[in-house]
Amino acid sequence: MIDPDKELFKWGPIEGRPIYIDPFVRAFVEYPEFSDATWPDTIGFCRDDFVTFIMDYDELREKGRHLFMKHVLDDAELDKSYKAWIDVTKKFKTFESLVNKGISKLSDKDLVKQLSAWDRVHIDFWLHGFLPELSNWGGEAVLKKRILEFDRINFIEIFEKLCAPEGLSFFQKEELEFMKIRLMKRAEQEKALKEHQKKYYWLRNNYGFTKVLDLEWFRNELGKISEREAKDKIKDIEGYPERVKKEKNDAIKKCKISSDIIKIADRLAYCVVWQDYRKSFIFIANHIITCFVEEISRRKRIDFKELCYHMLYELEDVIKEDKRFDAKRRFDGFVEYYKERDGTEIMAGKEARDFIRPYIEVHIDPDMREIKGMVVSSGKTVKGKARILLTPRNIDKMKKGEILVAPMTSPDYIIAMRKSAAIVTDEGGMTSHAAIVSRELHVPCIVQTRIATKWLKDGNEIEVDTKKGVVRKVGG
Numbered sequence: 001m002i003d004p005d006k007e008l009f010k011w012g013p014i015e016g017r018p019i020y021i022d023p024f025v026r027a028f029v030e031y032p033e034f035s036d037a038t039w040p041d042t043i044g045f046c047r048d049d050f051v052t053f054i055m056d057y058d059e060l061r062e063k064g065r066h067l068f069m070k071h072v073l074d075d076a077e078l079d080k081s082y083k084a085w086i087d088v089t090k091k092f093k094t095f096e097s098l099v100n101k102g103i104s105k106l107s108d109k110d111l112v113k114q115l116s117a118w119d120r121v122h123i124d125f126w127l128h129g130f131l132p133e134l135s136n137w138g139g140e141a142v143l144k145k146r147i148l149e150f151d152r153i154n155f156i157e158i159f160e161k162l163c164a165p166e167g168l169s170f171f172q173k174e175e176l177e178f179m180k181i182r183l184m185k186r187a188e189q190e191k192a193l194k195e196h197q198k199k200y201y202w203l204r205n206n207y208g209f210t211k212v213l214d215l216e217w218f219r220n221e222l223g224k225i226s227e228r229e230a231k232d233k234i235k236d237i238e239g240y241p242e243r244v245k246k247e248k249n250d251a252i253k254k255c256k257i258s259s260d261i262i263k264i265a266d267r268l269a270y271c272v273v274w275q276d277y278r279k280s281f282i283f284i285a286n287h288i289i290t291c292f293v294e295e296i297s298r299r300k301r302i303d304f305k306e307l308c309y310h311m312l313y314e315l316e317d318v319i320k321e322d323k324r325f326d327a328k329r330r331f332d333g334f335v336e337y338y339k340e341r342d343g344t345e346i347m348a349g350k351e352a353r354d355f356i357r358p359y360i361e362v363h364i365d366p367d368m369r370e371i372k373g374m375v376v377s378s379g380k381t382v383k384g385k386a387r388i389l390l391t392p393r394n395i396d397k398m399k400k401g402e403i404l405v406a407p408m409t410s411p412d413y414i415i416a417m418r419k420s421a422a423i424v425t426d427e428g429g430m431t432s433h434a435a436i437v438s439r440e441l442h443v444p445c446i447v448q449t450r451i452a453t454k455w456l457k458d459g460n461e462i463e464v465d466t467k468k469g470v471v472r473k474v475g476g
Contacts, residue, residue, distance in 0.1 A: 002041050004358040007057040009137075010427050013407050015208025015391050016051030017308040018334060019293060019315075020286050023119065026311075027126035028338045034127045037067050039134065044336040045356045046309075049208050050390075054359050064138025072135045072267045082274065085128035089281050091121045096284055099291035108299070112319050115292050119312045122285055129278050132271035139271065140430050143264045154255055156378050159430055160439055161251035162265035164244045165273045168237065169436075170280040171414050174200050176237045182222055182230040193218055205283040206392065206412050210290040240440070272431050279411055309334065364455050370472040373424070373449035376435035378466045382422040382444050383474060386460045388453055389416055403462055405452050409434040417441060422464040424452045424471050446471060 002008070021044060028039045040059035045052050071077045095118050103111060147158050168176070181192045197215045204211050252262065289312070296315055297304045300322065307315065309327040317323040326348075333352035337345045347355055387402040389395060392412035398404065404420040406413060408427045417423060417437055421444075428434045428447030438445030444466045449455075452471060456462065461474040 002043060002054065002056050002359070008359065009055045009057040009060050010052060011054075011408065012052035012427075013050040013390070014052075014410060015049060015206050015393070016046060017049055017208055017305075018046055018051075018330065018336070019289055019308040019310060019312065020207045021046070021051055022311045022336065023122045023285075024126055025336050025338055025344060027123045027130070029343055030123065030127060031130060032341055035067075035130075036070075037063055037134065038340050039063065039130075039338065041340050042338040043356065043359060044338075045352070045360070046330070046334040046336075047332060047353070051207060052360065060134075060137050061141045062138065064134050064136065064140075065142055066138065067131060067135035068139035068142060068267070071131060072139060072271060073263065078267070078270070081128065081131050085125075085131075085274075085278075088121065088125050088128050092125075092281060092284055092288075095121065095288050099288050103291065103295050104298070108319050111292075111295065112316050115312070115316060115319070118288060118292070122312075125281065125285070132274040132278070136268060136271045136275070136431050137429070139264065139268045143261070143268055144430065146261050146264060150258065150261060151255055156375055158251055158255055158257065158261075159265075160377065161247050162257070162262065163268050163272070163431060163436075164248065164439055165269045165276070165436065166241050166244050166248075167273050168240065169273075169276045169411075169440075171411055172237050172240065174203065176234060178218075178222070179225070179230040179233045179237075182225050183227065183234075189222075193222065202280075202283040202287050204412060205286050206410065207282075207286065208391075210283075210286050212287070268431055272436055276411075276436075305331075362451055362454050364451055368455065370470045371449050371451060371455060372470050373446040373452070374429070375445075375466045375469045376428070376430055376432070376447050377423075377438035377443060377445035379422075379442065379444035381467070382464045383461065384421045386424075386456045386458065386462045387416070387420075388456060388458045389413070390453065392416070403464060405456055406434075407453055408432065408447075409437065417443070422446075424449060424462075424464060426450055426452050426454075 025044055028042060032038045040055050040063055043054040071081060098114065103114070106114065143159070147155050151158060177196060181189055181196060184192055194215060197213065197218050201212050203213055251257065292315070293304060293307045296302070296318060297307055300318060306327045309330040310318070310325055314325055330348045333349055335347040335352040335355055337347070339345065382403065384401055384403045386405045387398050388405045389398065390407060395413065395416040398416040398419050400419045401421050402419070403422045403424060404416050405424045408425050409417060410433055414437065418441060423434055423438050423443055423445040425434050425447045426449055432447060434445055434447050444464055446464060446466060446469060449471060463472040463474050465472065
């Protein structure tokens with residue numbers, strides 16, 4: 001049982017529905033048989049199309065440390081694990097092609113067969129893909145301890161520079177390709193744009209909804225970019241890897257960093273890149289799930305959202321036996337509680353809400369003028385208006401120069417992050433998405449404040465001080 005009074009790791013709340021999250025949780029159950037590791041007890045809570053995962057932080061770090069030391073720092077083990085994961089991702093193309101061609105002509109029997117086969121591939125994807133995520137929580141703690149022992153004064157600078165991934169993120173790769181299309185001649189541009197749409201139609205997907213971006217969407221986006229802007233962006237992205245390498249080497253020379261610290265940091269950065277690449281497949285996986293759900297919704301005349309509050313294995317019974325689950329009861333509270341080596345327990349409605357309350361309740365002193373967090377990207381002290389974005393769907397509200405405040409960030413927040421003068425999140429760590437991207441953008445960032453989105457109101461004047469690791473309210 002997770003003790004709500006201990007330090008808790010919280011992932012979310014972010015947009016999410018059970019149908020997209022469930023394969024991730026069910027893979028937890030199989031993981032002890034697949035690996036010599038387990039996830040700690042984990043609570044997944046969904047309400048109003050938002051999901052939060054909760055774990056004991058100490059246990060998460062300890063289990064991650066075991067994996068990091070044994071499987072990530074070992075060259076052969078890491079190479080074997082990554083190649084095995086890549087082999088699973090190749091199977092995604094089969095199902096992506098299947099659903100994009102259309103599954104309406106499949107018989108119910110064949111639809112169940114394909115859905116079951118997809119579910120197996122999806123769980124295998126997670127079993128092989130847990131390593132970079134779980135191990136990073138332990139690896140981050142290992143690196144933090146080693147750097148603090150080595151050089152406490154320059155800790156932030158060393159951590160920032162050494163953990164920066166040298167490769168491009170999938171969003172950077174997409175943007176680079178897109179900018180190059182802008183510089184093409186008109187005759188070549190349309191053909192390249194069609195190929196780009198086929199490759200990146202899933203770009204705005206997340207755990208709560210999916211959307212196929214059509215050719216017109218990409219045309220409109222291309223029309224917003226000037227030739228000058230495209231050239232500048234290409235230069236910036238193409239120069240990114242070399243800038244990171246130089247900053248990393250400069251920090252190593254300046255602080256005389258030991259080889260063991262360098263290796264730990266390199267492997268942590270490797271796992272960050274792996275996780276980022278993994279995210280692109282997650283977006284494709286959620287598209288595949290959506291296509292299956294839409295087809296079942298059409299055949300059985302069941303509301304799409306209702307089906308999104310099913311587990312994938314429950315959908316098989318919906319097709320085979322016309323079985324109906326009381327999924328609407330899950331709208332207002334749904335818990336999937338994984339107990340280490342002991343399966344999962346499901347709760348819904350009031351039972352779920354009562355169970356989760358001690359883990360998510362937050363008490364805030366109305367007179368509090370500042371809160372503390374973890375500095376993950378340093379810089380000058382920044383003042384500005386707080387823009388609270390609980391969902392990336394609201395990124396259009398973000399104005400350039402405002403301070404982004406979010407529960408956590410994910411790739412679909414990237415547009416808002418580029419506009420921000422600073423970034424503040426409730427959750428996160430030194431290798432979280434907010435940390436990595438803020439350092440790429442050279443934007444000050446404080447994570448792990450726990451309560452920023454609840455303590456602040458949209459439009460509050462605030463100050464982000466990365467020297468002291470605090471966020472302050474300014475004025476009245």
